[in-house]
Amino acid sequence: MMNRTTRVLDHRWDLTVSEAIALQRDMATRLILEDRLDAPRTVAGLDVAFPDRGATTRAAVVVMSLPGLERLDEAVAEQPTRFPYVPGLLSFREVPALMMALEQLKISPQLLLCDGQGIAHPRRMGVACHLGLLTDLPSIGIGKSRLLGTHARVDETKGSRQPLIHRGETIGIVLRSRDRVRPILVSPGHRLGLQTAVDLTLACLGRFRLPEPIRAADHLAGHRP
């Protein structure tokens, strides 16, 4: 299978903070937040590390089968870090290297599982949304912690969930991915709705807190031996 993961949309990356915010506002209007996908047979987990005390940005992507979660492909891309961490602007720090890694794949994923938020973002334009729009692939944001929003307490048992609310809007689901662990935050990125985002996330879960593709990318990026 050829890699059809290419940019269907592109833009400059050397932006000021206010330009980046304006771009996010515009891009957010192009998001599709309802199901526009076929049942995915491949899923990519993506993650980024910053070795050399942050001087280098290293993106990792691992493609797995669905169902089965067998490892099919992987890629790593590095470049000098050129944008600081600014809450709400994570995309401008991480996406360039992630796109490089995606373009190196031999097998194109049909779904993106991104480390970070989807629409659970001040302008509904988290890193998962950004990657989804640039590739035109269905994408899901998997946050390990909350950027914004409030929610009711989540039951301690695996599968329990509560809506994440911001300005009266449901922007994600706080999901207990296994018994007695800190819940993860699931939010749609592009081309799927909340319910499908949760269903697909559950389908990518193994015996750990994070979905297997994300965990694999985590390790490949060098977060753990």
Add this chain to the structure above:
DNA sequence: GCGACAG
């Protein structure tokens, strides 16, 4: 004005 703040 005072906190909060993905990775």
Add this chain to the structure above:
DNA sequence: ATCTTGTCGC
């Protein structure tokens, strides 16, 4: 996220 040792729990 990164830096960084030992330590608590299954």
